Amino acid sequence: MMQLPFQIDLSGQVAVVTGGSGIIGGMFCRALSKCGAKIAVLGRKAENGRPVVEDIQAEGGEAVTIAANVLDRESLEAAKQKILEKWGKINILVNCAGGAVKSAEIPQxxxxxYEEGTLNFFTTDMENVRRELDLNLSGTMLPTQIFGECMINQENANIINISSMGAYGPLTRIPGYSGAKAAVSNFTEWAANYFARSGIRVNAIAPGFFQTTQNHNLHFNPDGTPTPRSQKIIDSTPMRKYGEPEDLIGALLFLVSPKGSSFVTGVVLPVDGGFHCYLGV
Ligand SMILES: NC(=O)c1ccc[n+]([C@@H]2O[C@H](COP(=O)([O-])OP(=O)(O)OC[C@H]3O[C@@H](n4cnc5c(N)ncnc54)[C@H](O)[C@@H]3O)[C@@H](O)[C@H]2O)c1
Structure with a gap:
């Protein structure tokens, strides 16, 4: 059972989490529910969100799973309609859908x-890079367009985006993802100003390195041993370890807290054991 680092009161509020069936998104759904919010778990397929909904309901919370592709306006509009019919409002949007596209990765x-016969920068298919940019940037902007409109002047209206260490400087092998997340951080700041007098705060969390399924292949060999890349990550992290996904919950609760952060907007909060501020010497 998940333990919250501290409690905030979101009773009666409605939270929408895109990518809510994913590792981090699912954890955020459970955490927000423990604070009293009703949760719309959005994912490409509704059934993927069912385990999250069942966990929440088993603990007495309210949640629904809805199919919505963050790149498809119609499916997001339909999801919004369902949520408004069910609960009448939206207070919190967490833009958690995203990630690196495996086929856009450069192997060295x-x-x-470069080793003969493998891919390199010159052979990278730009279509894969475009998909990566689209998923992370458009996949944050479009749900903000659709759900943000009904959040104007709502009680405790908050948008939380998910950036990455790649936003502070390019990570090797994943230039498309790094650029896309830099754009997510930039959009967070843009939107914070745009919505500042319309009652919506916009902030982001920049996770450091966590052991989740999405990055597993880059960091671990098929037999589970760490790759040289993961040793570099640990050496570049002042706290000398990977984070546990649960380490992100405190940042989320702080940023959506009506009392704790009411004058905070446009912040990208790193949760990274110090990775973003350490250049190695
Ligand atoms: N895991 C990490 O170490 C880490 C580090 C930095 C940033 N992040 C970011 O955190 C977020 C969540 O990552 P995660 O590790 O939980 O990965 P995950 O793969 O478990 O979750 C991502 C979710 O997004 C969903 N998704 C993908 N494309 C979608 C689309 N078009 N429409 C709707 N949903 C879609 C997936 O189905 C999945 O549920 C991502 O934005 C990722 O880039 C993760």
Whole structure:
């Protein structure tokens, strides 16, 4: 059972979490529910959100799973209609859908390490990079367009985006993802100003390195042993370890807290054991 680092009161509020069936999104859904919010778990397929909904209901919370593709306006509009019919309002939007596209990954850190027969920067299919940019940037902007409109001047209206360490500087091998998340951080700041006098705060969380399924192949060999890349990550993290996904909950609760952060907007909060501020020397 999940333990919250601290409690905030979101009773009666409605939270929408895109990518709510994912590792981090699912955890955020459970945490927000424990604070009293009603949760719309959005994912590409409704059935993927069922385990999250069942966990929430088993603990006495209210949740619904709805199919919605963050790149498809119609499906997001339909999801909004369902949520408004059921609960009448939306207070919180967490834009958690996103991630790196495996086929856009470049297999070597530097061209000098290129091995004949593998892919490299010159052979990267730009279509895959475009998909990565689209998923992370448009997949944050479009739900903000659709759900943000009915959040204007709502009680405790908050939008939380998910950035990455790649936003502070490019991570090797994943230039498309790094650029996309830099754009997510930039959009967070843009939107914070845009909505500031319309009662919506907009902030982001930038997770450091966590052991989740999405990044598993980059960080661990098929036999479960760490790759050289994961050793570099640990060496570049002042706290010398990967984070536990649960370490992100405190940042989320702080940012959506009506009392704790009411004058905070446009912030990208790193939760990374110090990775973003350490250059290695
Ligand atoms: N795991 C990490 O270490 C880490 C680090 C930094 C940032 N992040 C970011 O955190 C977020 C969540 O990542 P995660 O690790 O929980 O990964 P995850 O793969 O478990 O979750 C991502 C979710 O997004 C959903 N999704 C993908 N495309 C979608 C679309 N078009 N429409 C709707 N939903 C879609 C997936 O189905 C999945 O449920 C992502 O934005 C990711 O980039 C993760």
């Amino acid at each position: 850190d530097q061209l000098a390490d």
